[in-house]
Amino acid sequence: MFGDMMGMMNKLKEAQKKVEETKERLNTVLLDQSSNDNKLSVTITANRTIKSLRIDDELLEDKEMLEDYLILTLNKAIEKASKVNEAELAAVAKEGMPNIPGMDMFK
Template sequence: MKKIKGFGGRSYGPSKGEAKGIDLGSIQKVQEEMAKKLEQLEESFSQMEIVSTAGGGAIKVKATCDYRIASIEFDDDLLQDKEMLSDLIVAAVNEVLQEIKKRRDEEMLKLTQGAISL
């Protein structure tokens, strides 16, 4: 490669004695390992359950970390007030979605922090 002279007399580009390149093989290996770990993590999200409640426990929503609602339970007393039932279901589902995002972010952070230390 050719050196380029910059303003102020600085030279840019490779110089003799510098490493002639980055070991692309090791970078590719790390990238493949990271992709495999990421795939395993995505698969594990379907097994991680999050439970959220609303209305002092009158509504209970259970979901997995792959954003699937597993069940919604509610007190029979709420059947008398459809509007309240609807509001509490929405609140509990929104809460469980926030918890899922938080758990996914935590798990991704663990994975990426492990990759940085490689």
């Protein structure tokens, strides 16, 4: 039984290391999101860090419109990045979890 516990502990440590490595890798996964008319575009990492922003000159003439574009496009980009982030981390966590009876959390 003690050997099983040590094996599970080692497997959990290994899973934790893989999760941390995945988080680091997600810093390099770039996602692009544009407004419907391409007047604003953003590049964001899967860890939800904005890397670049492109704004059409037309939007610079109307502060209110620019704010609306920023809110809509940034929210879409964050949502897309969150989905990628969660899917990647869930896959790594599921792969690394030891088989503990009654702990089928990732079905």
